[in-house]
Amino acid sequence: MSVSTLSPPVGPHAGLSAALRLGAVHLRTRTPDQLAAFYEQVVGLTRLAPQAGRIVLGAGDKAIIVLEDAPDAVAPPARAPGLFHTAIRVPDRASLAVRMNVLRAHGVPFGASDHLVSEALYFDDPDGNGIEIYRDRPRAEWFGPDGTLQMATLRLDLTNLAAESTDLGPAPAGTDVGHVHLKVNDLAAAHRFWVELAGFDVMARYPGALFVSAGKYHHHLGLNVWHSQGTPRVPPNAGGLDRFDIALPASDLATLRQRFAAAGSTLAEEAGAVLLEDSAGNRARLSVLGVD
Structure with a gap:
């Protein structure tokens, strides 16, 4: 795929700071132990502190996937809204090569792309949740x-x-993450x-997709209608994406609350965190950096 002409950052709100970080992606599953084994053996994550009703997997002390x-x-229906993929970022190219070696050793089919900003491997977990593992090129x-x-999609x-x-x-x-x-x-509604x-x-911007970020990162969120x-939205008992977590400065969270209030939208709150849900049913939990 040839290089696309892409728009520079736009948006009069000029909102979120570069300090924003993504946290864990929460997945609903009927088989948490079996799925955890895949994330341990293939993705290379380890189990963190046990919690009732969930398995937390990560690297170092950082939670990445919560089952x-x-x-x-x-x-969920294959064409329904939800998770396209969780993109797990490794710190260097050698670490990406290790994950490719493990995928090959386990016989897991995968795709690969050079996006100019990054190099990436793509595959699915046993529940059909998409996974990307990638390393960034220098900013x-x-x-x-x-x-x-x-940014483009080229052969790796x-x-x-x-x-x-x-x-x-x-x-x-x-x-x-x-x-x-x-x-x-609905891409306009997502915007x-x-x-x-x-x-x-x-x-x-690509046909049928937007890539958005804070602090001029290449993207923190991809949004597509491909x-x-x-x-329609998935039913409440659908497997797959439950929510993903975002941590950001207190000032950013306060400004976000003000924007939603000005638009007449009531935000759900949970122990100081804000719960967002878009019109497609995708949910995020936003909390202050350094506060669980």
């Missing part, structure tokens, strides 16, 4: 002379990547919610 025990969960390489983000040279490492180890400390890519059912109200900046345009 919520949902005995009544049903598979100085992301933008063209006019300040436009240069796997032979060259394999030369970085022959190891089969776990995900290292420093691994985290770099972005979350969501399926939505109103995540950009105009939540405060993210548009970094790139297979989900006009489809």
Whole structure:
């Protein structure tokens, strides 16, 4: 796929700061133990402190995936809104090569792309949840002379990547959730919610997709209607994405509350955190950095 012409950041709100961080992605599943084994053996995560009704997996002390025990969960329709993929970011190219080695060792089919801003591997977990594992290129390489983000989908040279490492180890400390890519059912509605109200900046536009971020990161959220345009929300007992977590400065959270209030929207609150739900049913929990 050739390089696309992408828009520079836009948005009069100029909202969220570069301090924003994504936290864990919560998935509802009927088989948490079996799914946890996949995330341990293939993705390279480790189990963190046990919690009732859930399994928390991460790297170092950072939670990345939380598996919520949902005995009544049903598979969501393939074309429904929800999770497109969780993008797990590793700290360097050698760590990406290790994950490729593990995928091959376990016989897991995967795709691979060079996005110019990053290099990425793509595959699914046993429940059908999409996973991306990627490493960023240096930020100085992301933008063209006019300040436009240069992002594309090109072939990744796997032979060259394999030369970085022959190891089969776990995900290292420093691994985290770099972005979350969501399926939505109305791109204009998604723009109103995540950009105009939540405060993210548009970094790139593709046919049927928006990529938005804080602090000029290439994207913290992907939003697409490639297979989900006009489809209904999933039922309450659907498996897959339950929510994803965002941590941000207290001032950003206060401003976000003000924007929603000015738009006449009432936000759900939970122990000082804000719960957001877009029109497609995708949910996020926003809390102050450093506060659980």
